[in-house]
Amino acid sequence: MGTQTQPTTDQQQMMEKCIRRCQECLQLCQQCAAECISGGGDQTMRDCAKLCLECADVCATSATLMSRGSPHHAxxxxVCADICEACAAACEKAYAEGCAIDDIMRRCAEACRRCAESCRQMAA
Structure with a gap:
């Protein structure tokens, strides 16, 4: 059995921040997807809903692996950062096209960008 190094205080704080951002992104992505689905909408809305669901799933997994101290979290x-960026772009596209649920899409895109930033730091 190998030994795992304990994270420094800075690393632990960065991880805790990333977990919070993943959880926030997860919640907003689920809300955004639900709104997109219930609103019907065009292909842009369907694409946004699909990416929001994928993003929510990957954020949940990322938060779980970090919480467990998994060596695979990086x-x-x-992956989480890449999907968050794609989700943010999809939400921003729908928002720019004048979607009726623009507030949740704007907030979702912002949360995705913050999560992506934190996840990229954790992956470094």
Whole structure:
């Protein structure tokens, strides 16, 4: 059995911040997807809903792996950052096209960008 190094205080704080951002992103992505689905909408809305659901799932997994101290959290955070960026872009596109649920989309995109930033730091 190998030994795992304990994170420094700075690393632990960065991880805790990333977990919070993943959880916030998860929640807003689920809300945004639900609004997109219930609103019907065009292909842009369907694409946004699909990415929001994928983003919510990957954020949940990232937060879980970090909470457990998994040695695989860095790889997961890289994937999470990429999907968060794609989700933010989809929400911003729908928002720019004048979607009726623009407030949740704006907040979702902002949360995705913050989460992506934190996840990229964790993946470094």
């Amino acid at each position: 790889a997961q955070c890289r």
